[in-house]
Amino acid sequence: MSFFKDSVFSDENASKNGFLQSLDPRIKTITFLLFLVQILLTRNIFILLCLYAVSVLLACFSKIRLGFFLKRTWVFIPLFSLFIAIPAIFSIFTPGEPLTTVKIAGLTLIITRPGLSGAALFIARVVTSVSFVVLLNITTKHFELLKVLRIFKIPQIFVMTLGMCYRYIFLFIGIIENTHLAVKSRVGIKIRPKKGQRIVASNITSLWQRSYQLNEDVYQAMLSRGYNGEPLVLNNFKAGWQDWLWLLCALTIFITIR
Amino acid sequence: MHIPDGYLGPTTCGFFYAVMLPIWAVASKIVKKTLKAKQVPMLAIGAAFSFVIMMFNVPIIGGSTGHAVGGVLVAILLGPWAACIAITVALVIQALLFGDGGITAFGANCFNLAFILPFVGYYIYQALTYRAPAISNRRVLAAGIAGYVGINIAALFTGVEFGLQPLLHHTAAGQALYCPYGLNVSVPAMAGEHLLIFGWVEAIVTALVIKFLQKQDTNGFPPKTCGNDTVGLNAETTNGRSL
Incomplete structure (x- = not known):
């Protein structure tokens, strides 16, 4: 990681x-x-x-x-x-x-x-x-x-998603790191494949649920900065x-x- | 399954860019039309989610590990067109920032992973869960089957793309100019590893995540995300909940 x-x-x-x-x-x-x-x-x-x-x-x-x-x-x-x-x-x-x-x-x-x-x-x-x-x-x-x-005249939806996605990846990697550390500190030993698979799936589920909750917060933050449905990107x-x-x-x- | 630069010849690269351009245009049009402003961040979250899924190493029997692509899972959660955009974005980031997957082969990678994988998986899942209640084991099984079949069909396409290179591009002396193996080697190699290993990883991850989501439906998931009026464009609604 x-x-x-x-x-x-x-x-x-x-x-x-x-x-x-x-x-x-x-x-x-x-x-x-x-x-x-x-x-x-x-x-x-x-x-x-x-x-x-x-x-x-x-x-x-x-x-x-x-x-x-x-x-x-x-x-x-x-x-x-x-x-x-x-x-x-x-x-x-x-x-x-x-x-x-x-x-x-x-x-x-x-x-x-x-x-x-x-x-x-x-x-x-x-x-x-x-x-x-x-x-x-x-x-x-x-x-x-x-x-x-x-x-390259890529549709706006791709460009906006790309910029936001890049920032989310940072956040998600942080969440995964913390979760991994927490699991490691509690388990401490090698686990059976079946248990390992359940832990991975549970982590992915938990990540999705956190992401889903984040959606509302991010939208409110966008609104508060003047987002009106059309993204504005600075070109410098x-x-x-x-x-x-x-x-x-x-x-x-x-x-x-x- | 990410094809690096140098594996595919110019004809194949150009062909898949040409195939993907209308698909991206349609995906962009459909998602823009149906996506409410409030759900715009969801698309970016979906893209980051599909990027991050590939970082989870899943333990498999024999002490080894493999990683899932998560394309079918993202399609079930967001709908196939939104998944197409989300996975494309994840692939852009992987190609540009991580060097995983080529830039000239980007069209082919998107065709396999952002089009074939989510669409095949999504429609198999829809067919197998026809009229199934939201909390039913049939949905878990269907998600596993959809993940397994989706990744294997995508791997088959990748194998065919590799295998066509010696036929399409070679010198008079028979020297291969790009991927050196023909269909007789590339298809069994790609199909074999996915049928035996990676297909199962994809199936296990997709099925288990759907099972956990059914159990931990704490924030109203999946209905609000996958309903017809939101990001997931074609999700079926059952008893006010859809998956």
Whole structure:
């Protein structure tokens, strides 16, 4: 839970005085989407590796600790993808030109060229995509990132729900943490799966009931601040020359690689 | 079941964005039309609730744990269209802030988790609880079945989406460009783990939460939340109470 809170809700890196942090969140999001589309479209592993190098360089210019960045990007999704891509290098799953053979537990397995290059391309694509998404996430304040979605003309109901939902998640995580601590302090030992399932379901039910009660309070708070059915969102984004220059650079990379 | 970036090719990603756009538009229109101003926070609460459900690890036999998605539960509590919006919002937050689920694969993730899962589960639940009293074991059983079937159908769609990638995108030498496994591997893999493990987690959580809600109906739940005049758009009312 603490890892989750630290990694998701910390704006520490977004507050640093680095290159990506200085950009207008709207321009930054658009350029990162261009990079993601580029990563999706390319069939060349060399281009993917170059884009991965760009993401690492951007992290360095943005004063993100390299160890932290690599840990955030490689742990879980790329490692999981690496794990599931390994069988694909063998002829059982990807037939083709044999490269070499390996013996595992008495079984002779053939590694094929299309299998190996396909798996390498897959991993490179996944890790590069994840790196750009993580970079966008850690260098942008979260409430700004959610506000940026308005430029894509997303219906108001989604944008408003998104902003409110983000705040509720904080509250709910606090409630869950306290409940978990209370259960742990009372039970203290390992419990049987059936009992554990009942505790989880009871916690979810209790969370729903608290949320339901909260609805009325939140609505009253909204009314007292002048809510009349149409949400009003402040727009304080400002794009400077460096933002347009960065957009031009990203567009040039996009067009050149294509 | 969240598909990361890089697993699906551009055609599949574009196709699912195109499929989801009208669904989001209809969901937004229906919910805006039927949602009273007073229930606006409920939608955000539903989204946060569906986000948080995924953080509960449920103990399963053998000492292992798994987590539920809660899509069917949210659909039963809010109605399928409101659940579609709530789960979409939860998926946006997961993709942007947690990196769980890709941005290019966002349309496909929403199709599986915010459309297929709540709609299949919700209508199965409605069919199985036809004319059932609010406090009846049939509703608990129906919620479990709806959760199990809903998550398995969503997993089947995910498996098919993965399995189509080598067919849709490959080089002349047969090298896969995206997910490297065909339908013969991806469908059994996705279906197997959900039929054997995660489907049961979803079923247990959905059924037990409905059972607890039936027992602890302290704040008038479920009628006010799920009635036809509120967030839950199609919930059936029985004896002045609906579920």
